[in-house]
Amino acid sequence: MPKQQKNTDASMDKIVSLAKRRGFVYPGSEMYGGLANSWDYGPLGTALKNNIKKEWWRMFVEERDDVYGLDGAIIMNRKVWQASGHEQTFSDPMVECKKCGNRFRSDEVGFPNIKEEGMSEVFNYPKCPECGGKSWTVPKQFNLMFQTFLGAIDPIDRIFGEWEMPSTSYADHEKKKLLRAEIEDSKIYLRPETAQAIFVDYKHILDSFSPKLPFGIAQIGKAFRNEITPGNFIFRTREFEQMEIEYFVREKEWEKAFTEWQKEMHRWVKHIGLDMKKIHELEVPDDERAHYSKRTIDFEFDFPFGRKELYGLAYRTDFDLESHEKASKQDLKYFDEETKEKFLPHVIEPSLGVDRTLLAILCSAYREEEDEKGEIRTYLSLEPYMAPYKAAVFPLLANKSDLVKKAQEIRKETQGKGTDFVPVAFDAGGNIGKRYRKQDEIGTPYCITVDFQTLEDDTVTVRNRDTMKQERIASKLVHNFIRKSLKSL
Numbered sequence: 034m035p036k037q038q039k040n041t042d043a044s045m046d047k048i049v050s051l052a053k054r055r056g057f058v059y060p061g062s063e064m065y066g067g068l069a070n071s072w073d074y075g076p077l078g079t080a081l082k083n084n085i086k087k088e089w090w091r092m093f094v095e096e097r098d099d100v101y102g103l104d105g106a107i108i109m110n111r112k113v114w115q116a117s118g119h120e121q122t123f124s125d126p127m128v129e130c131k132k133c134g135n136r137f138r139s140d141e142v143g144f145p146n147i148k149e150e151g152m153s154e155v156f157n158y159p160k161c162p163e164c165g166g167k168s169w170t171v172p173k174q175f176n177l178m179f180q181t182f183l184g185a186i187d188p189i190d191r192i193f194g195e196w197e198m199p200s201t202s203y204a205d206h207e208k209k210k211l212l213r214a215e216i217e218d219s220k221i222y223l224r225p226e227t228a229q230a231i232f233v234d235y236k237h238i239l240d241s242f243s244p245k246l247p248f249g250i251a252q253i254g255k256a257f258r259n260e261i262t263p264g265n266f267i268f269r270t271r272e273f274e275q276m277e278i279e280y281f282v283r284e285k286e287w288e289k290a291f292t293e294w295q296k297e298m299h300r301w302v303k304h305i306g307l308d309m310k311k312i313h314e315l316e317v318p319d320d321e322r323a324h325y326s327k328r329t330i331d332f333e334f335d336f337p338f339g340r341k342e343l344y345g346l347a348y349r350t351d352f353d354l355e356s357h358e359k360a361s362k363q364d365l366k367y368f369d370e371e372t373k374e375k376f377l378p379h380v381i382e383p384s385l386g387v388d389r390t391l392l393a394i395l396c397s398a399y400r401e402e403e404d405e406k407g408e409i410r411t412y413l414s415l416e417p418y419m420a421p422y423k424a425a426v427f428p429l430l431a432n433k434s435d436l437v438k439k440a441q442e443i444r445k446e447t448q449g450k451g452t453d454f455v456p457v458a459f460d461a462g463g464n465i466g467k468r469y470r471k472q473d474e475i476g477t478p479y480c481i482t483v484d485f486q487t488l489e490d491d492t493v494t495v496r497n498r499d500t501m502k503q504e505r506i507a508s509k510l511v512h513n514f515i516r517k518s519l520k521s522l
């Protein structure tokens with residue numbers, strides 16, 4: 034029986050260790066010494082991530098008549114990023130410690146917020162978190178977009194090859210100019226946000242579906258940022274996934290839509306089982322908002338390493354459509370059939386990171402409690418629709434072939450088929466107590482044990498992960514019992 038809840042505030046060490054041990058998240062490229070701040074999602078992490086994306090898509094695309102789904106390309110024409118302002122302004126202020134050479138986001142080590150470069154050299158500012166030094170370089174804006182080159186020829190190799198030809202001789206200033214021109218010609222970016230594909234395809238959606246305002250376009254996909262200080266496990270990485278909606282409205286309706294999406298985001302964090310005491314809203318001040326935003330609320334979460342941004346909700350005005358209209362010279366206006374007006378819609382953007390969602394879910398669900406023997410039981414109290422497995426089936430004894438056979442049949446029956454299918458684990462290894470603990474640690478809501486009585490009357494015990502209470506039910510009812518527990522909202 035559950036005893037004393039020992040610790041509901043998980044430490045990062047415990048989360049990272051459980052995530053690795055149980056196959057949620059592995060360190061990236063580990064067998065080659067790893068790659069700093071890169072992570073791979075294991076079988077259970079992939080399942081949890083898919084469940085997050087599936088629930089989001091269901092709630093905000095499939096269940097609504099006013100939101101259209103999209104899956105845009107990661108590599109887009111560079112002009113997109115010039116028009117959107119990212120090439121010029123998508124940057125973080127960076128400083129370098131002159132003593133140890135480490136680089137930091139200047140706001141994170143305590144420098145005043147800088148928008149412009151060119152502050153005079155500064156000393157005696159904050160201490161370097163690595164070496165304690167106090168001598169810094171001038172803060173510089175560092176563009177976060179990952180760049181690469183498009184095409185079969187590496188422009189740097191090509192230009193170097195040309196310089197090395199014995200017949201050529203270039204002055205240094207000519208070399209610089211040539212190199213820059215060569216790079217500029219083939220430079221391309223990995224997208225730093227999913228939003229721009231939505232703006233670029235907005236006209237296609239108007240033409241294909243003639244939606245009436247207000248309407249939204251949603252996308253889930255990878256984004257890439259050359260973060261200066263990635264870290265805190267999967268909280269800040271250079272490659273991550275976003276779930277974004279651009280919700281198009283008439284300008285006069287932006288405040289109403291903003292409030293509606295604020296409520297929707299609350300509904301979402303509650304639905305996925307986050308600890309609501311750890312959710313906070315922060316009105317982002319003028320000088321800290323992104324270049325396109327007139328109002329932003331950050332949804333923050335109390336992670337073990339501090340209160341940090343989980344999601345953002347921004348009023349992007351008509352900044353993006355106007356910029357793309359100007360740059361592409363295409364008419365992006367919406368025609369209102371009723372009023373016969375033509376105008377650029379304004380945009381509300383709820384922007385959610387998948388990886389931060391997964392981390393917040395793990396932090397919220399982590400539990401430790403002491404049993405009567407003084408042993409610690411660790412479990413993840415995941416919402417059933419988030420759990421990688423919805424149930425696990427065990428034969429009581431692994432060496433009794435009739436029990437194992439019956440348990441395999443019951444597992445099949447519990448899983449169901451086709452659209453009714455639910456993922457159910459099967460475990461016949463080790464003692465039953467250990468098997469329970471293993472499923473507890475991965476958040477499986479129910480464990481179904483097949484014992485000798487099952488062979489007589491086709492009943493099984495169903496153990497609840499959180500309460501550890503067991504009840505006996507007919508095995509043929511288990512599938513529906515599990516499906517019922519998955520009913521969301």
Ligand code: ATP
Pocket residue numbers: 226258260267268269270271272273274275342343344345384385386387388389
């Ligand atoms: P931060 O201030 O933490 O850098 P941001 O304000 O730049 O975040 P947005 O541009 O608003 O973030 O991106 C929307 C969402 O995408 C964030 O709220 C977060 O959930 C997620 N996200 C952004 N950057 C990262 C990253 N480097 N790693 C993981 N998730 C990220």
